[in-house]
Amino acid sequence: MGERHIGVVERRARLALRHGLAAGAGAAGPEEVADRLVALHGSDPTTVFLGVGARLTDPAQAVSATERALYEDRTLVRMHGMRDTVFVFPAALTAVVHASTGLAVAARARAKLVRDMAAAGAPDAAWLKEVEESALAALARRGQATAAELAEDEPRLRERFAYAPGKSYEGVHTVSSRLLRLLGVEGKVVRGRPLGSWTSTQFRWALAPAHRELDVADAQRELLGRWLAVCGPATEADLKWWTGWRAAEVRRALEALGARPVSLDEGTGYVVAGDAEPVTAPERPWAALLPALDPTAMGWQQRDWYLAPGLRPALFDRSGNVGPTVWWNGRVVGGWAQRPDGEIVWRLLDAEGLGREAETAVAERAELLRRALGGTRVTPRFRTPLERELAA
Template structure:
């Protein structure tokens, strides 16, 4: 009869989160690259999330914005690209090949097939025509270095052509070739987001050719990505792993077996950690507070979240599509939310007073002050607004 799996309680899971996600005071990172490596991926759908997520984890957050900009657009040590669940993330540059092979290839094949199908249904030109436009656009991008879709259309006018999408349906619309094609090329790992048109909070990006990377075996890449994520986020359940990766359950199980993942017992059932990571992890010596941005990778890291986010807090902190807003953390659990008012003030509210009493308030107040100083005249409005954020910002 085998030995029973070691039980990892909620307190230890919160301790692992505090240390491995660089949130406890003694675990802060030295630079943006270290933050991204520790988390595996920074959620990039909302551009401000990347910068504020980095700042919350740096030992010295004062220069978080220019340092992150330099890593993204000058040193190219961080890359903004499509990743898991057809979502835009920021990854360490050395992970681009792993992400593309493990996740991008299958998604890209479906996306190209769907685009060709949509164009055919609208009576638009065929796949050969699309390939010709694609090659022309990539050549133009190579000449320009970085460009917007409008700039590329100056070199390749066929990018401006439009076709009807889902005619007769409630969601019908008109798509340009450029909008669909450039998104497809991003999923295929041929182009990445370049510098934004405005400030670091802008949602409008230029495009650039993706950095060259080797073609990896899909199964090997999936094993590598899952190993990195479990090292940062383990223990996690099979449901967590399937949700975060967006893979089929057979792919998750194959990767777990290939990496020799070890089982532990959680309140939710069986969890997994990387080999050799079953030993106990002590909590940080000092209590800690953090103000994390909307869509932060820690708040969005697991599908099953009760161990760090009480179910009764969700209606105030999430939108209807499941996107989390700005959150207040105390010792490894979400205890409230925050927002920025039009005058720049950072305001916050504790929702879980039982677990965040008087001791939490001065620590949260200090984190709010640091964040307000960091933002200065910049105003940040989450891309997906949540009930508490809208109320606090009013």
């Protein structure tokens, strides 16, 4: 018996139900959203809050509930993860992420920092380690602190060194900016409460919560299994891209999982054991307005099954970051933005098969988002052509 084929319609049904976007599939709180999705992109702080709000049964609670989870209950943690990118994870998953992904990234990051400092004639690795230990001790005393506040306790954090002299991208780095980022990748510190509101990109730092040390292969198996259960089926290319691992590591984790191969339009995909049975589409059609960098829009490397290639120039920036997207029944059909007066505006770019029902549903989601934002103005950190045009 050959591999079962999972077509586009079923893949969209899985996405709708498992990502909490279909009518009636909403979550009760941000912890449930993060657990379903495995990770929320955190490079742009607003993505976390807007992504949670798009999946809550009560979107108006997104900001207060997510702030509580991040900064009071600490049930969610903002830290470096796959592809050396900042994400928000369920606290229970931090050890898995650190072992499966963070250790290898951290080793490369520390070696690079030592090389960069040596090339600039800056102090050596022993000096850097001494500064690191002093900064961590200061952070333990303060609880949370900005880089500037830590430099009051450890002035060597203010030291500067030239980076890539003679190159087109040369610049001057401070020890604090590079070291604190490195400590974040190493799982020693995490980003705490921002200096401003929930839209702020300036964060305080805090010591990372203690977590158990895991075997790398075991952690990779667990992380891949969690993601496949939410985003499967996925190709090996999808898995390699999402994790940032080597192909050999992806294959080892798939084998350890006992993942089942299935047939997709673009080739062979994989699902976790027991997940190859057909999934029925939601009873009612659904619409969603997802933020820039949302984990659903960015979840797969091969995206033609939910995003027509012709839409990409308008919806992505030059670095491959997706902007705010409008969804209808499992596919991206347009984009949205917020104007200076707070109005949510949107445009359909792929209206094939869409009628009045779709436009009405999108308009309703836009109004819900406007109400949830209230007087807050949101501008994506990575701006895309359509978002800029609509926001003007």
